[in-house]
Amino acid sequence: MTTNSISKKYMLFYINSVKDMNAWAFELPELKLENVSAYLGDKQIVKNFSARISDGELHVLMGPNGSGKTTLVKAIAGHRAYRLEGKVLLDNENISNLETNKKALKGLAIALQEPPSLEGVRVGEVLIKIAKKFRRLNDMEVSKFVKDVLNVVGLDSDVLSKYYMAEFSGGEKRKLELAKVLIMNPKVAILDEPDSGVDIDSIPRIASTVSKLLSAGSSVLLITHQFSLFDYLRPKRVHIMISGEKVLESSPDIIDELEKEGYKVVKKYGDRK
Amino acid sequence: MVIESRNLTLMTDEVLKDLKESDIVEFSRLRKEPKWVLERRLNAYRYLKSTRPDPQIDPFLERLAYRTIIEGYLAPVIDFNDAVKYAEKIGMPKEELEMLASGLSVTSDNRLLKAYLKFMESKGIKFSSMDEAVKKYDIIKDYMFKLVTPVQNRKFAYHVMLWSGGPFLYMPKGVRLPQPIYSIFTLGLEGLSQTEHTLIIADERSLVNWIEGCVTPFKMNYGVHLGALEGFALKKSSLRIVSISNWYGNVHHLPIKRLMAFERATAELSTVGFWAKSIRIAPQIDVVGRFGKGVMQNIGFYTKDQRVHASPKVKLIAEDSKAMVLNRTVVMDEATEEFRGLIDAKKGARNASGFMSCNTLILGDRARSITVPGLHSEEKEVDLSHEASVGRVDYEKLFYLELAGFTEEEATWMLVSGFFEPVLSKLPGALKEEVRSIVSLALKAH
Numbered sequence: 001m002t003t004n005s006i007s008k009k010y011m012l013f014y015i016n017s018v019k020d021m022n023a024w025a026f027e028l029p030e031l032k033l034e035n036v037s038a039y040l041g042d043k044q045i046v047k048n049f050s051a052r053i054s055d056g057e058l059h060v061l062m063g064p065n066g067s068g069k070t071t072l073v074k075a076i077a078g079h080r081a082y083r084l085e086g087k088v089l090l091d092n093e094n095i096s097n098l099e100t101n102k103k104a105l106k107g108l109a110i111a112l113q114e115p116p117s118l119e120g121v122r123v124g125e126v127l128i129k130i131a132k133k134f135r136r137l138n139d140m141e142v143s144k145f146v147k148d149v150l151n152v153v154g155l156d157s158d159v160l161s162k163y164y165m166a167e168f169s170g171g172e173k174r175k176l177e178l179a180k181v182l183i184m185n186p187k188v189a190i191l192d193e194p195d196s197g198v199d200i201d202s203i204p205r206i207a208s209t210v211s212k213l214l215s216a217g218s219s220v221l222l223i224t225h226q227f228s229l230f231d232y233l234r235p236k237r238v239h240i241m242i243s244g245e246k247v248l249e250s251s252p253d254i255i256d257e258l259e260k261e262g263y264k265v266v267k268k269y270g271d272r273k
Numbered sequence: 274m275v276i277e278s279r280n281l282t283l284m285t286d287e288v289l290k291d292l293k294e295s296d297i298v299e300f301s302r303l304r305k306e307p308k309w310v311l312e313r314r315l316n317a318y319r320y321l322k323s324t325r326p327d328p329q330i331d332p333f334l335e336r337l338a339y340r341t342i343i344e345g346y347l348a349p350v351i352d353f354n355d356a357v358k359y360a361e362k363i364g365m366p367k368e369e370l371e372m373l374a375s376g377l378s379v380t381s382d383n384r385l386l387k388a389y390l391k392f393m394e395s396k397g398i399k400f401s402s403m404d405e406a407v408k409k410y411d412i413i414k415d416y417m418f419k420l421v422t423p424v425q426n427r428k429f430a431y432h433v434m435l436w437s438g439g440p441f442l443y444m445p446k447g448v449r450l451p452q453p454i455y456s457i458f459t460l461g462l463e464g465l466s467q468t469e470h471t472l473i474i475a476d477e478r479s480l481v482n483w484i485e486g487c488v489t490p491f492k493m494n495y496g497v498h499l500g501a502l503e504g505f506a507l508k509k510s511s512l513r514i515v516s517i518s519n520w521y522g523n524v525h526h527l528p529i530k531r532l533m534a535f536e537r538a539t540a541e542l543s544t545v546g547f548w549a550k551s552i553r554i555a556p557q558i559d560v561v562g563r564f565g566k567g568v569m570q571n572i573g574f575y576t577k578d579q580r581v582h583a584s585p586k587v588k589l590i591a592e593d594s595k596a597m598v599l600n601r602t603v604v605m606d607e608a609t610e611e612f613r614g615l616i617d618a619k620k621g622a623r624n625a626s627g628f629m630s631c632n633t634l635i636l637g638d639r640a641r642s643i644t645v646p647g648l649h650s651e652e653k654e655v656d657l658s659h660e661a662s663v664g665r666v667d668y669e670k671l672f673y674l675e676l677a678g679f680t681e682e683e684a685t686w687m688l689v690s691g692f693f694e695p696v697l698s699k700l701p702g703a704l705k706e707e708v709r710s711i712v713s714l715a716l717k718a719h
């Protein structure tokens with residue numbers, strides 16, 4: 001039995017369970033959005049969005065291009081281009097007005113749809129610093145841990161010496177974002193299209209990464225256009241956003257219809273209501 | 274007349290008038306210099322007498338002249354204890370601390386220093402203080418003050434008239450030493466001078482990496498630094514110099530740097546500039562041999578009310594010669610930077626090529642930067658190009674790092690050190706990690 005095989009299989013779970021012991025004992029991680037609106041100047045992009053994602057659940061947010069999904073995510077995180085209204089509650093604590101990095105430290109991790117390039121900054125430098133922030137590991141453990149996580153998302157550890165994003169393909173960027181989120185050991189993870197631009201073989205891997213997060217106790221909000229993911233993942237709830245508004249929240253049963261008919265099914269559901 | 278170097282506002286322009294030719298002769302005699310050195314000093318003196326003062330630099334230098342010549346103020350005291358304390362505080366690597374410590378005991382029973390000199394000697398490398406070298410080695414006469422001439426401009430003239438100390442290095446033909454040589458070792462020989470002269474001769478096919486200065490800000494009991502470096506990269510040699518400056522308090526930094534690259538040789542000057550009250554630098558590389566190459570790189574991190582004027586120049590004189598000028602600076606607080614780079618292809622530099630890239634990152638609302646890249650050519654078949662940018666830290670990048678739990682400040686420093694990386698990564702292997710760690714130490718200490 002090698003340490004390698006132990007760590008690969010159990011490290012994520014082990015570390016999460018130790019760290020979250022307290023949380024486990026009292027309450028499970030939960031993200032609650034209450035009437036969240038996001039404004040760009042005077043323009044309202046997201047309108048009164050509410051949702052409740054609790055105890056290790058997987059929720060999916062879908063909607064046409066430009067409907068406001070990414071804007072919602074960035075506004076929740078505190079991006080300064082957007083004015084946020086409404087409440088963002090993490091384990092019943094209102095974190096709406098916290099600084100972006102404080103939200104992260106409270107347990108909110110976000111994989112961005114379009115992460116920027118960090119010129120001259122190396123992947124190893126960033127991931128290892130993140131790991132040191134979020135995990136109680138010594139210097140030796142930390143670099144091994146980061147390598148294991150890269151392995152989980154399907155990246156070679158030689159990416160550590162590459163420049164952040166600049167030297168990555170679109171698909172590799174998505175994987176790196178997932179690695180970042182795994183390292184952060186979050187209560188709640190929001191993944192903004194972690195599947196766009198990745199090759200067909202990577203879809204199951206992304207799905208299994210999401211499963212890892214869930215089994216480590218994170219609640220996950222997944223934004224996607226990719227129906228093939230649902231061959232591997234079964235969300236608890238599906239939220240549909242059109243033109244900045246949540247028009248529907250449903251059980252995953254809607255997914256097949258949605259795949260066949262597109263967003264006009266929403267209307268049908270509306271009529272049924 | 275009371276002259277206090279720290280208090281530069283007490284300037285009087287009578288100083289130079291008080292200085293007589295006989296003072297220079299006496300100064301040279303006390304130093305037991307060969308006659309040719311005295312002649313250069315006198316040339317410089319006469320040049321200063323016959324030209325008009327430069328209001329930008331004379332106020333600093335006249336006082337320096339008076340102190341050096343009349344008050345015999347030759348060996349400024351470095352407060353090594355302060356330096357070592359500071360070094361420990363910022364977690365300086367052990368090697369650099371040891372080198373600092375070697376400066377603590379100027380006596381000859383310094384084992385580290387002795388071993389180092391012995392090693393150099395075994396390779397045939399000449400490494401000594403300039404004061405000694407001018408008396409000992411004939412070869413010096415053919416090189417010293419050839420690039421930094423006594424009659425080029427007032428700054429050079431002041432330097433030639435006043436120089437004392439500094440290191441001399443001669444790399445024999447074909448000797449290649451990739452591990453860097455630290456000029457800081459010469460501190461152990463004689464203490465640091467205010468007007469030191471560094472002369473480096475890389476003979477044919479030799480290779481040398483030279484690091485001068487160090488990240489620790491030395492506490493000096495003077496206000497102006499007017500050191501000069503002359504470097505010769507002879508045929509097929511490679512001469513690479515990294516010059517780090519980080520001073521303490523009100524030091525005005527006016528270094529002179531001149532290099533020359535001969536046939537198929539590379540002369541490279543990398544400057545890393547941190548604190549000095551003001552920096553006024555116009556380094557120059559002349560590429561005089563066919564297929565020769567001149568590379569000038571600068572990393573600058575300017576803070577508080579620092580004033581920086583940098584005008585690096587690579588002069589292409591030979592056919593098929595090459596130039597590269599890279600400048601990456603971060604300007605913050607109320608600091609101001611004026612950068613005017615020039616690649617100058619002279620008549621005869623057929624088929625020469627050059628590239629200049631200057632990028633400045635401005636932090637905060639009060640810092641200022643003017644960046645003017647210049648390309649000039651007297652030949653037709655010359656390929657020169659440049660890129661330049663002055664910008665701020667991109668919020669999307671900060672946001673990205675803040676999302677990962679970093680504070681705005683932590684995120685900014687990560688991006689700043691990344692901003693320097695393109696220059697750092699171009700340094701030769703042996704120097705790369707060295708300078709990288711020096712830069713990160715200095716950023717940490719900030």
Ligand SMILES: Nc1ncnc2c1ncn2[C@@H]1O[C@H](COP(=O)(O)OP(=O)(O)OP(=O)(O)O)[C@@H](O)[C@H]1O
Nearest residue numbers: 040045063064065066067068069070071072081113
């Ligand atoms: N910073 C901005 N500047 C200008 N317009 C913006 C900005 N941010 C968002 N928008 C606009 O808000 C709308 C919603 O964009 P958003 O990126 O949130 O959509 P999305 O649902 O994530 O789309 P996709 O599925 O294509 O990722 C778009 O019309 C977009 O142009």
Ligand SMILES: [Mg+2]
Nearest residue numbers: 069070071113
């Ligand atoms: Mg989007």
